[in-house]
Amino acid sequence: MTTIQVAGLHVRHRRTVALDSLDLDFGPGVHGLLGPNGAGKTSLIRVLATVAAPNGGRVRMLGEDIGDPGKRAAVRRRLGYLPQEFGYYPGFTVREFVAYLAWLKEMPATDAPAAVERAVARVGLADRIDTKIRTLSGGMIRRVGIAQAIVNDPSVLLLDEPTAGLDLEQRVEFRELLRELGASATVLVSTHLVEDVTAACTEVTLLAEGRLAYRGTPDSLSALGAEADGVGDSPIERGYTAALRAHRESPMAEVTAR
Incomplete structure (x- = not known):
């Protein structure tokens, strides 16, 4: 397909x-x-x-x-998209930022909270979900970017x-x-x-x-x-x-x- x-x-x-x-x-x-x-x-x-x-x-x-x-x-x-340089709000927590992107993607409000927690856990940041992004390391911020890209389970x-x-x-x-x-989606990695x-x-x-x-x-x-x-x-x-x-x-x- x-x-x-x-x-x-x-x-x-x-x-x-x-x-x-x-x-x-x-x-x-x-x-x-x-x-x-x-x-x-x-x-x-x-x-x-x-x-x-x-x-x-x-x-x-x-x-x-x-x-x-x-x-x-x-x-x-x-779609899910992570650019080379992605913008974020440093005063947001990880949960707030990923939830905001879920809202921009028009995810149903009833589904978004669980989807946010699942996406954050998949990138290994479950213990930092309520941490302000500005306090995270560069690698952790990159993982936040991956979480926002996958929060809507993109095709x-x-x-x-x-x-x-x-x-x-x-x-x-x-x-x-x-x-x-990649088992269910088309993933393109540059x-x-x-x-x-x-x-x-x-x-x-x-x-x-x-x-x-x-x-x-x-x-x-x-x-x-x-x-x-x-x-x-x-x-x-x-x-x-x-x-x-x-x-x-x-x-x-x-x-x-x-």
Whole structure:
């Protein structure tokens, strides 16, 4: 089942092309979105999150065309989104902030309190739920951001660098949460940490210069690293650099391995 369809997506930032006629589709599962700085990862996430409009192309999510304002509002209720830098109210407690986001997502008032407690517990902050956000560490604030993204049990979850600021133990726990969420939702994770992709993702999408450079499983990307002369300390890192090199040598042809 396809939950996200992107056709001919074009995004410009002034004179810079961020996404160049991109075609993609995603279904349920955990999808890793990789690429160097400037590859277009954040631009794609922002368009899918309906916070930025593309300059061209079409996006369908959950069977709806998000270019239609009426359909877009309905899709937003079923989305979860964590940007790289998310705004929060430091004087709010964790409970108050996540509840506020539940209200913005138009969750039923009778369901929201239990949903807030469940989301906060899933990110390991149950003992801090009534703590002011301003007193939390950077890693804890990041986990608050993840909690607000999942409070509505979204059908599509978009996470931009979600493990930034998390220590190794927290990242391992987060990977477990991703696998749990991906059993029923479409989860798209933009990250620079290829080891997170190896551990949690069912599919890898590699962007370079606004184009699709590679699609496949983590195992297939690791196999590419074993076969090719890539740079890196692990097979998947070598596969990542090998796929980028192949794309740069022939930018019109992406490598696809299923």
